[in-house]
Amino acid sequence: METLQRLDEIIQLKQKIKDFDSLVESIDDIIFEVSRDGVILNCWTSDPKLLFYDKEHFINKTIHEIFPSELATSFSYILEKSFKKKKGYVIKYKSPFYENPEQLYRLQTKIIGNRDDKLTAVVTNITREQKLLSKIQLKEEKFNRAFQNSSIGMLLLDRSLNVIEYNLALQKILGYSDVEEMLARKVPEFIHESHSDNVQAAFDDVKNGIRENAIIEAQCIANENKILWCLINISSVRDTSGKVIYFICQIQDLSLFKSNENKLNLQNELLEKINYELKVKVNQLEAFNQILAHNLRTPISNIEMIINQLSIETEPSQKEQLLNILKTSNKKFLNLFDKLIETVEGQNSSKSLLETSYISVLIDKLKVHFKNEIETNILDIQSEISVNTISFPIEYILCIYKYLINESIGTYKNGFPIHIVIKSWIKESTFYISIENNCNSQHCFEIASQILRDSEKIDDKVLMELHMAKQQIHYFGGSYKIYRKENMGNIVIISLPVNN
Known part of the structure; x- marks a missing residue:
């Protein structure tokens, strides 16, 4: 019985050794069992090709017999250090075999329990790992540079x-x-x-x-x-x-870029203003030409006709009447001519056409102009200003408003003052300024297509001013519209683009 029991133990022990060898051989690394004096006692690997030689070639041979002297010396050094310190160490090296000179390996010693007569040396092929590491290091170096x-x-x-x-x-x-x-x-x-x-x-x-x-x-x-x-x-x-x-x-x-961009924008704005002013002046010349062709032609023709009539007239009373007509025509001509020169001089001044104007200044000028009417309670001017600044010559609006208020005063009845309300606002990139009254007359604000109806009488000087104002509003891309209030009164709204 005892013999059979021991036989079973031997069989179990052999099986365990076999299982152990299979387990060790399943590892991808090469495992050497090395004695204290550097003799290889055993080796395991899952792939025998990794050994480069048969397994028996390593057994019971020293490290110095198998590996080149320089590498063997390094192996011996860490073996001695491992036994002495009871601690595992690592060394990296290139393959000593000519068949695979570029292969890289890592040898790591491991202490076996409390054994001081032998240890294991695990050899791992780290070629792929090192190549990947080299690539990473190269990329890191490139990135850092x-x-x-x-x-x-x-x-x-x-x-x-x-x-x-x-x-x-x-x-x-x-x-x-x-x-x-x-x-x-x-x-x-x-x-x-x-x-x-x-x-x-x-x-x-x-x-x-x-x-x-x-x-x-x-x-x-x-x-x-x-x-x-x-x-x-x-x-x-x-x-x-x-x-x-x-x-x-x-x-x-971007400091330099922003600086150059700002300079370029300023230059573009300046060029746009210059270009605009040139176009406005051309438009003004066209308006002046129309005035010369129509407004001044009539008094000049009348003067020439009266002079011709005077040269043949013999009746003293008729001559005196013709002389009075001549003086009137001449005065009318001089007034128109003076106003034309005044307008040309004003437009040729150094003042920019796009210089900022203020609606509050417009209202102040109106109140000064109609001071007597305001003080005598004939006229009341109120304002609701949401936007005070505008890039448009305020004189043109002032000219229109003077005319509109004068026409409104013409409908005045004792005890019923004329109420004028001026408003300004911006909506959807458009500037609006309106003037409204409480007049009975539906036509007192009539400046639409021809400024005045043919039946209305107006001083030629005012007519020229209104004509110029009308032309400039249109040329600025603006417009004016006239509305009849529901109960009593009229509203005129002038609209202008914000960015002229």
Whole structure:
């Protein structure tokens, strides 16, 4: 019985050894069992080809017999150190065999329990690992060189937007000399508060995968609170799960670009104003030509006709009558001519046609002009000004309003003063100014197609002023419309584009 029991134990022990050998051989590495004096007692591997020789070639041979002397010396050194320190050590080396000279290996010693007579040496092929590591190191080197030597400011941030690293170009852009001062701050501290929300939104979009990268213009706060316009390009570095590890920011100083852009915009505005003024002056010349052709032709023709009539007239009373008509025609001609010269001189002055005018000034001038009517309670002028400034020669509106108010006063009845209300506002990029009265006459504001009806009488000087005003409103891209109020009175609305 005892013999059978021991036989069973031997069989079980052999099975365990076999299982152990199979287990060790299933490992991709090469495992050597080495004695204290450097003799290889055993070896295991899942792929015998990894040994380069038969397994029996290694058994009971020393390290110096198998490996080149230089490599064997290194192996012996870490073996002795491992036995002495009771601790495992690692050494990396190139393949000593000519068949695979580029293969890289790692030998790691491992202590077997409390044994001091032998240990295991695990040899692992790390060629692929080292090649991948070399590629990563090469990419890191390229990135670091590009990061540090870039002429564009570069900034590396963590997920909380803390500064991890930045390059010299960014340091120059922001004007900081102290490295620690920049590293101690978060990105939001470098962004002007008026742009901080937009910049944060851009980071959030990149972080949440809404955009792969975000490009945004923002005002940055440089050293000594100097404000700079910068172009910020935000991208991210993610791990295998897609989680953001770092943010990379490229930052360009736009100060020079913005300065040149502002100069160019100013020059364009100036050119537009000059071009506009030239067009207006051409339009004025056309209006003057029309006045010369029509308004002045009549008095000149009348004068010539009267002179001819005087030369043949013999009756004293008829001559006197003709002389009076001649004086009237001549006076009318001189008044028109003086007004024409005055208008030309005014338009040829250095004052810009687009100089800002004020509606409050217009109202003040009207009140001065109609001072007597206001003081005698014939006229009352009120205003509701929502927008006070306008880029339009106020004299043209003043001319129209004087005429309109005069026509309104013409309907005055004792005890019923004329109420005038002037309003101004902007809606949908259009400037509006209106004038309304409480007159009974439906036609007292009639300046629509021909300014006046043929049956109405008006001084030629006022007619010319109204004609000029009408032409300029149209040329500015504006218009005027006349409405009858529901109960009593009229409204004239002049509209002009905001950007002339």
